[in-house]
């Protein structure tokens with residue numbers, strides 16, 4: 356029982372990272388109308404941008420955490436950096452395809468090219484050897500019922516909640532957010548209404564980029580940074596998006612939790628090495644049984 | 655006096671397929687003008703070309719003395735025009751209020767006042783401003799779509815089949831609203847299949863056939879025109895208007 360609960364805790368942490376990334380992925384999917392295969396490598400870019408900044412600042416750990424306060428500016432710069440890169444890629448690549456009226460499969464394949472390019476550049480700059488934000492051990496806290504959770508992991512879950520609330524406020528309480536939902540509903544009607552949909556798309560890339568950068572940093576904090584670390588999250592993130600119903604950020608978050616938890620809990624019965632197959636199985640079953648996602652179509 | 659909208663020899667289509675061939679129409683300020691014609695005649699295509707939702711390949715579109723042909727739909731809104739497409743004309747997952755806010759996305763001030771002003775005219779919508787548009791009935795959606803297009807106080811409103819698929823009672827209500835919109839100072843250019851009711855409230859009408867001008871008359875003249883009566887108004891008992899219209903292709 357304790358073992359199950361312990362895996363559940365780990366699952367929630369993994370699910371938070373997957374969910375954070377999936378929220379941005381599904382948002383972009385809803386507004387840009389294609390599957391962005393570069394999302395995983397943008398996550399890697401986020402973790403390394405933060406690494407570049409963090410290692411130049413005072414890296415003294417703060418309190419029980421493995422990283423220090425310097426991670427705050429490092430993460431903010433990573434968020435802005437990935438957002439800008441994503442928006443620039445849109446301007447140079449996807450926008451041209453949009454203008455030509457390209458099919459969404461063409462855009463998705465183009466994003467695969469972008470993914471490979473981003474990964475290559477990361478490997479070129481930071482090399483193939485894994486690095487870490489900080490050395491030293493993050494001593495776990497003992498929670499009730501003998502559960503153990505590292506302070507870093509608590510931080511990850513809190514960050515996920517904070518960003519989910521932030522995204523909710525953005526989408527439902529701000530002009531920009533409402534226009535994003537409108538563009539997701541019907542881009543042609545958004546144009547006709549007088550919404551500058553190209554600006555909405557740019558903003559969407561910035562937001563999706565910022566979210567995936569946080570996911571990258573959160574992953575990096577409790578693990579090691581490697582040039583293909585984010586790519587390995589691509590499938591779980593897509594599974595979360597499909598589970599939650601494409602275009603639905605809260606669905607994607609919940610989907611991320613389902614993916615994270617089932618992946619970790621599955622190790623009770625299957626060898627740990629196989630757990631990465633779980634999102635793939637979930638994705639396949641979902642596409643066969645309920646392609647519209649757990650929560651049905653939006654709207 | 656120059657007309658509010660002067661469309662001169664506009665051609666438009668999709669890709670290489672030309673649908674509208676050199677059509678000319680005009681709308682004066684505070685006029686209701688109706689375009690009728692068989693299915694697939696290119697009526698919707700013409701409206702889209704006028705509004706910049708598709709780019710005209712030929713001709714001029716003069717709005718308030720300014721050539722606006724080739725402007726994007728987004729720029730047309732700024733130029734003082736509003737457009738309600740034939741289908742999918744509301745944002746289904748947004749609330750009534752949010753739909754209206756989107757109609758005034760360009761503007762920061764006075765948005766709430768304008769929303770209240772428009773909702774005053776539509777008590778059905780005013781009663782539940784936080785209902786999502788996807789749950790509204792056809793008539794309510796149409797009303798909402800028109801309000802959305804009126805948010806920025808355009809001088810010209812383009813309506814594509816505002817009463818399609820509505821019950822006779824709802825049709826009557828929408829047509830009454832269109833008259834009220836005109837009376838508030840907005841010129842209306844609409845495409846309609848319910849030709850008789852539309853012409854009854856129209857100052858002038860055009861018949862479009864195979865993407866070309868076929869006829870221009872006042873609303874009253876058209877209602878009295880036996881040819882128009884036979885082709886588009888139908889005898890009341892037959893009701894088979896579309897079936898014997900020339901060039902009918904059933905594009906829907």
Ligand SMILES: Nc1ncnc2c1ncn2[C@@H]1O[C@H](COP(=O)(O)OP(=O)(O)OP(=O)(O)O)[C@@H](O)[C@H]1O
Pocket residue numbers: 668673691692693694695696697698699700740903904905906
């Ligand atoms: N998006 C599109 N792409 C390609 N062809 C189109 C498109 N929309 C319409 N058409 C074609 O253009 C022609 C004219 O269509 P249009 O919608 O303008 O006719 P309409 O007069 O509005 O007819 P209806 O009474 O059915 O609304 C039709 O043959 C139609 O198939």
Ligand SMILES: [Mg+2]
Pocket residue numbers: 697698699740814815
């Ligand atoms: Mg039409």
